[in-house]
Amino acid sequence: MPRKTLLTHLIILALLVLSSFTRAETWPQTLEQAKGKTVYMNAWGGSENINSYLDWAGEELNERYGITLKHVKVDDIASVVSRIVAEKSAGRESGGSVDIMWINGENFRAMKDNKLLHGPFVENLPNWQFIDPVEKPTTIEDFGHSVDGLEAPWGMAQLVFMVDTDRVSQKPTSMQELLAFSQKNPGLFTYPAPPDFIGTTFLKQALIELAPDAKRLKQPVGDDFEQVTQPLWAFLDALHPTLWRKGATFPASSSAMLPLLDDGEIAFAQTFNPSTATTAIHDGLLPETVRTYVHKAGTIGNSHFLAIPYNASAKAAAEVTINFLMSPEAQLRKANPKIWGDPTVLSLSKLPLQQQQQFRDQEDGIATLSQEQLGTALQEPDASWMNALEQAWLKRYR
Structure with a gap:
């Protein structure tokens, strides 16, 4: 040792x-x-x-x-x-x-x-x-x-994605795969509007996956914010037109996505509790065909x-x-x-x-x-990134 x-x-x-x-x-x-x-x-x-x-x-x-x-x-x-x-x-x-x-x-x-x-x-x-x-x-x-x-x-807690397997056979397990999937299958994906916690976590997850140097996110936000986040905004600019309601509106929260998933308006949702889908199925809030997955490089956990x-x-x-x-x-x-x-x-x-x-x-x-299937829990960026990302998102997309 x-x-x-x-x-x-x-x-x-x-x-x-x-x-x-x-x-x-x-x-x-x-x-x-x-x-x-x-x-x-x-x-x-x-x-x-x-x-x-x-x-x-x-x-x-x-x-x-x-x-x-x-x-x-x-x-x-x-x-x-x-x-x-x-x-x-x-x-x-x-x-x-x-x-x-x-x-x-x-x-x-x-x-x-x-x-x-x-x-x-x-x-x-x-x-x-x-x-x-x-x-x-x-x-x-x-x-x-x-x-x-x-x-x-x-x-x-760890970020997980929920999907209706009756409607989606091949789950996208990276942000790049998600964009390609959504472009071929428009209207099935969306995410909660920041500053909802899950919505902001989705932004952080995307930034971790897309940033040239994810280690930079462990340090406080600095003057290089626009440079560091440029890949995120390029990704979202391409993704939003393919989203539910063409990205003109977003669910207010993770819990607000469940009835949309249950009604078939969307095929995906996100949550920070790995058991949410099971609990919702048990309570009759989601169909039994919903399953949970994570991205192959891991997802944010805390x-x-x-x-x-x-x-x-x-x-x-x-x-x-x-x-x-x-x-x-x-x-x-x-x-x-x-x-x-x-x-x-x-x-x-x-x-x-x-x-x-x-x-x-x-x-x-x-x-x-299972814990083995959840895989690697990625560390959160420095807390200062949360507010900075939320404000930048609101400025660009609201």
Whole structure:
């Protein structure tokens, strides 16, 4: 093993051992402080499956810890970030309106840069012991930025494409193949309009595949933005006339694509959850002929996180809530494609043997790719590319 890799492993091991002592000393106090508190969790509310899962979590938290979980449904977590910024400007240093945020990417970076997050707290959570950041480095890195214990990993994600195999026999597994396919079969493909997260991820995926030097994307946006992104705009200029409705309009979101796919208006859709197609088929929202695939060079993958604002009203209860959501029991239920289908952040080798087997026995589902089939998860570009690409897309195509 190279010396640098060995040193990294030793440092992580030392931190885990140190944090275990901290947990043992302080966690009972945290549990006591959490009793009777209400936790306002601001999270996307656009999925009935996710909403139902959080309802279940709320019932468990109330029964086990005396915590009341309130799911504050939001369309865009950026609006929550703006609210917390406004609270800070107004001098509201405690008693804030948000206790937990479902967050990642540029929103996390903005919160971290402006010192709007509570912590570090993650390594003090008892269920942190089941996380292996060497095996899953995105559990401690968010869009190229270290999380520094300020947000807890909740689920894994990877961009996948859904296709109705009744209408498409040969799946295009690169952006070049997609363009050639769409030119021969116009109207079958589209993608969500940025700044929808999946729409912007599609832009990033295309840029990674098409850029002469994809390594440049790991650095912040600079004066060479137009030069670096020129292949992307050339690709989109050629692709858009071949899209659904000739690119004159785009779906508002990934979830808005599902009824279009179900009705046969389009033959493709994209999602950041590899189990979405299986769950939708189970719920009767997609035909059983829909399957999932990825591009042969890999697709973008990351983790999504839970964070606590610096001025949260119920910090201890928020930590207990997040610890429960990271537990093997909650993660196993969340990974079930009939419930949510969100891949776990836990490393199975760190779990007791019985729980390892429970994860392995859980069926992926009819349209869910295995970890081997998902292949290489490409790293996200630096967070600064997200907003820059969105603004450039809106300027060009809206």
